Amino acid sequence: MLKGPQGILYGRNATGGAINVLPARPELGVNSMGFNLAYGNYDQIDVDARANIATGENTALRIAGAYMTHDGYNKDGTDDAKRGSLRAQFLYEPSTDLSVRLGADYSHVGGKGVGGNYLGAFVPTGSGYTFVSSGLAQSEGFNSEASRAWISTQLGGPGLDFRRPMQSDPSQDITYWGVNAEFNLQTGIGKLTVIPAYRKTRERSEFYGPAFNTGDVREDTKQSSLEARLAGKAGMFDYVVGGFYFNETIDANNIYNQEFVLPIQTYTAKTESLAAFGQLTAHVSDRVRLVGxxxxxxxxxxxxxxxxxxxxxxxxxAPPFCIGQMPHLPNFFNADDAIGWLGSKGFINTNVAISPPSNTTKSGQIIYPMVNGANGIILKTYNNINDTDTFSRVTWKASAEFDVTPTSLVYATVESGYRAGGIQMVDSPLKEKYKPEFITAYTIGSKNRFLNNKLQVNLEGFIWKYRDQQITYFTVDSNGTLISSNENAGRSTIKGFDVDVIVKPASGTTLGAKVQYLDSKYEELTLTSAIPFDNFNCPVSGSAGTTSNGSPIISYDCSGKQLLFSPKWTVNLSAEQVVPLGNDLELVANVDTAWRDSQWAAFEFLDFERVPAYWTTGASVSLRAPEGAWGLTAYVQNIENERRNLTPQSSPMGVAVAHYSAPRTYGLRFSANF
Structure with missing residues (x-):
């Protein structure tokens, strides 16, 4: 895991860091295999296996697979797991100067997926909103009998009917597959590496969201990329130069059903990215290096x-408004099908429609008077989005490293990062585009090992300054319809420090402690919404216009707030004890615990959206044979058995929900290597 901007060498959009996933490569001349098998509560079955086969003197094949399943942590079966994956790699090394690795992978994610729970509802009062608890247990889920009964008592909006429970169980059916290759050629001027890749994703998911009754996502994604780089030495310099190409196409037909509002998005989104990069390391002396x-x-x-x-x-x-007379819209992937359904159910006459003169070929609306006795209308709005935008940026890095001793390093780095802007499928000209995100990060630190490597102490201080940081939150479009919008915060700053200590005080004993302090703040942050979606805990700063139905769009000044998911203090403690037994067996005991300070989790900044501070502890005991031939482990996670409200959300429809961490889990794991 790499912190801070990593775009110079590690690719596009890496403004906040990068996680390198490096699968084990095939090994020449080695025939081996191994597996792990675990069983735990909630009927958890976790299996992974791998095999390395020496197929020839200079060729090898490695195959690895994994499967995991467990029952849902909630009564409605959500927060379950059902996924499997398979990877194969073939390595050909005809000489020390040339290697070719070919890879392919496949994975599938099924089950019901992520769940949550209704916390309660915000009821409008003359001076704002009052929170009324649902009284539901943490493990109900959105679709349990108790949850279905509670949501049926909530109004879907001013003048509208009571809401309905989910009409079907959530589900996910996501398939990923890809092929890739890596060619390495040692030349007279350095090592040339070429990495082509192709990936395809198919997603069919149905789920509940806090701001809508049922979301239905149908997306097909194709990605291709090519990276070429040359790494070598020239005198006192090490260098890396290269280029990168990326192409992505997303074909989507998505629904976010708000029960009395049915948004339907059908689009094709394409991204093309080109990059050229280089990095030079100057070995000024045996102990000093400068990097640019x-x-x-x-x-x-x-x-x-x-x-x-x-x-x-x-x-x-005035009461009784239109209660009992408004349609609860089911899911349709085509607007004409929805209008046809409304006609077949007697809500409208599909042959009687009004087209306002303000309509254009790009956007407009069609009005259908309701004919079932309700004093209301059905609006069918349309907005064609056909747009292209381009973004370019030069990012840079400069650092210095000094080896104080052979086991102590001090360093200082300043680097910039960039994340491209974009175009989003929203029915609002002012929100259709969002700008690029920029960051400048300053880091100073030291890495040290003392006492014959028995003590490791790493220290780091940092300041990250964002400009136009990209955020996502619930707001409204031009029609007053609820949307999830990507927008830009003006400026934000993150500063803090890390202290990471590992000590081995005695044979077989390892202790670890990591402490991080963060001071984060949105220095400029303006959010917008409209009645009845105006439940923000920030001062009103003005008006941002009106929706098509005349509702004022309200601006909120949330400047000065702490960044989301940025606890001020984080502490991780760990301990491991290895006890030698007879016959070369050993017993290994591990315990780790983590503390997270309180943190904000949503942009409304309501009291319940501040996640309280919490501890989470895990432990394991293992019996291991020599050289890892086999091992048996008993493990437990979340010993406290507290389900933390990790991502609370306030639905602009008035319902507050929470997504909880896993409860206590435990089990046995057996591993073997041959």
Whole structure:
């Protein structure tokens, strides 16, 4: 895991860090295999296996697979797991100067997926909103009998009917597969590496969201990439130069059903990115190194699509409003099918429609008067989005390293990062595009080993300064319809320090401690919304216009707030004790615990959206044979058995929800290597 901007060498959009996933490569001349098998509570079955086969003097094949399943942690079966994966790699090394690695992988994610729970509802009062608890247990899930009964008592919006429970169980059916290769050739001027890759994803998911009744996602994604780089030495210099190409196409047909509003998105989004990069390390002396690097990135994004909204509007201003007369819209992937359904159910006459003169070929609306006795209308809005935008940026890095001793290093780095802007499928001209994100990061630190490597102490201080940081939150479009929007915060700053200590005080004993302090702040942050979606705990700063139905769009000044998911203090403690037994067996005991300070988890900054501080502890005891031939482990996670409210969300429809961490889990794991 690498912190801070990593775009120089590790690719596009790496403004906040990068996680390198490096699968084990095939080994020449080795025939081996191994597996891990675990069984735990919630009927957890976790299996992974791998085999390395020497197929010839200079060829090898490695195959690895994994499967995991467990029952849901919630009563409705959600927060379950059902996934499997398979990877194969073939290595050919005809000489020390040339190697060719070919790889392919496949994985599937099924089950019901992530769940959550209703915390309660915000009821409008004359001066704001009052929170009323649902009284539901943490493990209910959105679709248990108790949850279905509770949500049926909540109004879907002013003048509208009571909400319905989910009409079907959530599900996910996601398939990933890809092929890749890596060619390495040692030349007279350095090592040339070429990495082509192709990946395809198919997603069919149905789920509940805090701001809508049922989300239905159908997306097909294709990605191709090519990286070429040359790494070598020239006198006192080490260098890396290269280029990168990336192409992605997403074909999507998505629904985020708000029950009385049915948004339908159908679009094709394309991204093309080109980059050239280089990094130079100067060995000024045996102990001093200076590093400089730069990357030029050019991104092109294109979106061609259509947004339809089917909106039920009640024109009554007093009780009983339109309760019992408004349609609960089911899911349709086509707006005409939704209008046909409304006609077949007697809500409208599909042959009687009004097209306002303000309509254009790009956007507009069609009005259907309701004919079932309700004083209301059905709006069918449309917005064609056909747009292209380009973004370019040079990012850079400069650092210095000094070996104080052979086991002590001090360093200082300043580097910049960039994340491309984009075009989003929202029915609002002011929100259709968002700008690139920029960061400048300053780091100073030291890495040390003392007492014959029995003590390791790493220290690091940092300041990250963001400009136009990209954020995502619930707001409204031009029609007053709820949307999830990508926007830019003005400026934000993160500063802090890390202390990482590992000590081996005695034979077989290892103790670890890591402490991180963060001081984070949105220095400029303005959010917008409209009634009845105006439950923000930030001062009102003005008006940002009106929706098409005349509702004022309200601006909120949330400047000065702590960044989301940025606890001020984080502490990780660990201990391991290895006890030798007879016959070369050994007993290994591990315990680790983590403390997270309180943190904000949503942009409304409501009291319940501040996650309280918490501890989480895990432990294991293992019996191991010599050289890892086999091992038996008993393990437990979340010993406290507290399900933490990790991602609370306030639905702009008035319902507050929470997504909880896993409960206590435990089990046995057997491993073997041959």
């Amino acid at each position: 690097g730069a990357r030029y990135t050019h991104d092109k994004k294109t979106v061609n699509g259509l947004i339809n909204n089917i909106i039920a509007v009640c024109n009554e201003s």
